[in-house]
Amino acid sequence: MLTTARNAETPSLRFPANYNVATAFIDRHIGEGRGAKIAIHTADSAVTYAELAANVDRCANALVRLGLKRGERVLMVVKDCPAFFYLFWGAIKAGIVPVPLNTLLRSSSYAFMIDDSGAAALAYSPEFSGEVDLALADAKQAPRIVLRTEGGADSLAELLKQSQPRFAAVPATAADDCFWLYSSGSTGSPKGAVHRHRDMAVTSQRYGVETLDIREDDIFYSEAKLFFAYGLGNNMTFPLWVGATAVLNGERPGPASSFPLIARHRPTLYFGVPTLYAAYLQHFAREKPDLSFIRHCVSAGEALPAEILRRWHEETGLWILDGIGSTEALHIFISNTPNDIKPGTSGKMVPGYRARIVGENGLDVADGDSGQLFITGDSTARCYWNNAERTARTMVDGWLDTGDTYMRDAQGYYTYCGRSDDMLKVGGIWCSPFEIESRLVEHAAVMEAAVVGRVDHENLIKPEAFVVLKEGHAGNDALAAALTDFCRAGLAPYKYPRWINFVTELPKTATGKIQRFLLRTR
Numbered sequence: 001m002l003t004t005a006r007n008a009e010t011p012s013l014r015f016p017a018n019y020n021v022a023t024a025f026i027d028r029h030i031g032e033g034r035g036a037k038i039a040i041h042t043a044d045s046a047v048t049y050a051e052l053a054a055n056v057d058r059c060a061n062a063l064v065r066l067g068l069k070r071g072e073r074v075l076m077v078v079k080d081c082p083a084f085f086y087l088f089w090g091a092i093k094a095g096i097v098p099v100p101l102n103t104l105l106r107s108s109s110y111a112f113m114i115d116d117s118g119a120a121a122l123a124y125s126p127e128f129s130g131e132v133d134l135a136l137a138d139a140k141q142a143p144r145i146v147l148r149t150e151g152g153a154d155s156l157a158e159l160l161k162q163s164q165p166r167f168a169a170v171p172a173t174a175a176d177d178c179f180w181l182y183s184s185g186s187t188g189s190p191k192g193a194v195h196r197h198r199d200m201a202v203t204s205q206r207y208g209v210e211t212l213d214i215r216e217d218d219i220f221y222s223e224a225k226l227f228f229a230y231g232l233g234n235n236m237t238f239p240l241w242v243g244a245t246a247v248l249n250g251e252r253p254g255p256a257s258s259f260p261l262i263a264r265h266r267p268t269l270y271f272g273v274p275t276l277y278a279a280y281l282q283h284f285a286r287e288k289p290d291l292s293f294i295r296h297c298v299s300a301g302e303a304l305p306a307e308i309l310r311r312w313h314e315e316t317g318l319w320i321l322d323g324i325g326s327t328e329a330l331h332i333f334i335s336n337t338p339n340d341i342k343p344g345t346s347g348k349m350v351p352g353y354r355a356r357i358v359g360e361n362g363l364d365v366a367d368g369d370s371g372q373l374f375i376t377g378d379s380t381a382r383c384y385w386n387n388a389e390r391t392a393r394t395m396v397d398g399w400l401d402t403g404d405t406y407m408r409d410a411q412g413y414y415t416y417c418g419r420s421d422d423m424l425k426v427g428g429i430w431c432s433p434f435e436i437e438s439r440l441v442e443h444a445a446v447m448e449a450a451v452v453g454r455v456d457h458e459n460l461i462k463p464e465a466f467v468v469l470k471e472g473h474a475g476n477d478a479l480a481a482a483l484t485d486f487c488r489a490g491l492a493p494y495k496y497p498r499w500i501n502f503v504t505e506l507p508k509t510a511t512g513k514i515q516r517f518l519l520r521t522r
């Protein structure tokens with residue numbers, strides 16, 4: 001099913017019949033005279049557009065020589081570094097499908113994605129070998145090619161040295177499958193959103209150029225990593241679309257790694273998430289970096305509380321443009337803009353996208369009423385891989401069910417009102433209550449558990465657990481601490497419950513389903 005949505009006001013972007021998108025993002029810059037310009041800065045290196053293009057071609061040659069065929073998947077568990085660019089674009093240029101994965105996950109998630117994707121190859125940064133090795137051992141069918149980005153004679157870095165720096169892009173159309181991104185599901189199984197060649201061009205133009213006003217002389221800095229759709233746009237596709245420069249942080253985001261990079265490279269566009277804006281505001285009492293070179297600050301991933309925006313402006317003189325995006329839409333489709341900010345809202349429609357807010361009766365609600373947000377636009381995923389049922393439920397007649405409840409006012413501003421499922425956004429990253437509950441009940445003392453989102457002192461959501469213990473166990477601080485440690489060891493680091501309540505029973509429906517909404521209102 002290929003449905004191209006048309007927007008009455010904004011005509012769709014046009015693409016040539018042969019459109020391998022790597023040509024537009026990588027090779028074009030050589031012809032346009034940017035070969036000597038820096039495309040990527042890292043903490044200890046810089047890569048010009050000419051070096052980038054040559055290494056992308058070397059990588060395409062290396063992947064083909066390893067035996068990868070068109071349409072096969074290469075999973076990437078790769079930190080933010082130039083090799084991420086080489087693998088991603090080298091694969092695309094060769095018609096191979098790159099699938100960047102969240103590098104914070106545990107082995108069981110990787111094992112699931114290895115099997116679900118049927119990937120032929122997996123490339124990873126050496127720092128993630130612990131979880132990756134376990135996953136390769138656990139997977140039902142391990143990829144036939146496993147590749148470290150660096151370290152060792154058979155690493156990607158060595159293969160690149162042995163490969164030719166010229167590769168002719170494999171022909172493709174704008175509507176062909178190009179890359180995937182996994183998105184978490186409420187039952188714990190991630191779903192691979194299949195994106196097309198045109199999708200990155202659409203987001204870069206519609207949100208990047210037409211909404212955020214990105215330019216060739218911009219320097220981009222994203223706290224969100226490249227494996228998130230948000231970071232992928234912020235720090236790779238947007239700068240490459242306009243021939244600008246990206247600054248990559250290979251470490252965990254936070255003042256210790258970000259502030260020195262910001263001081264040194266003086267980014268003009270800054271992309272954060274609400275949790276980090278709040279953390280930096282706290283940190284400013286001790287250390288306040290110069291941010292005067294920033295043109296625009298952006299926030300996404302979860303709603304930006306108006307109070308954080310107000311304090312950020314007070315402290316820095318800068319506004320933050322909140323916008324909502326998703327993995328399925330690839331990037332932001334409703335946003336505040338440099339000339340139009342309404343604090344506490346997600347702003348207005350990005351050009352090229354349309355929205356419907358639908359009530360329980362299936363009809364559009366009136367302005368001022370809330371309902372389910374559906375969107376359409378030319379960057380939305382074609383389907384979920386191998387999951388016809390989820391595809392049919394989420395992608396209906398070219399409209400994408402965002403799973404969010406929204407309200408539009410008479411001026412066209414959209415306000416987030418919550419999720420229609422139980423999924424949580426913690427620090428802008430998906431978090432399934434079901435996954436945390438499953439971990440808790442693996443503990444010897446736990447009989448059952450329910451997890452809900454609770455608003456913290458910054459007005460941001462964090463997981464809270466309600467735990468029923470097995471007979472003979474006492475709910476005390478020591479056990480709460482032990483359960484917290486148990487979760488931290490077995491889940492991605494941002495997923496552990498910040499509060500643990502011991503209860504004698506959980507509220508349930510007649511059919512035994514946990515009524516999380518009753519716990520939320522406690």
Ligand code: 3UK
Pocket residue numbers: 183228229230231299300301302303304322323324325326327328330331332346402403404416419425428429430
């Ligand atoms: C929530 C927001 C309120 C919302 C993303 C920018 O977050 C991104 O993608 P994900 O697939 O999550 C999508 C869901 O996250 N959300 C995101 N931004 C906001 N809620 N206000 C916001 N500003 O529930 C949405 O359905 O992880 C963000 C660009 C690309 C992205 N993929």
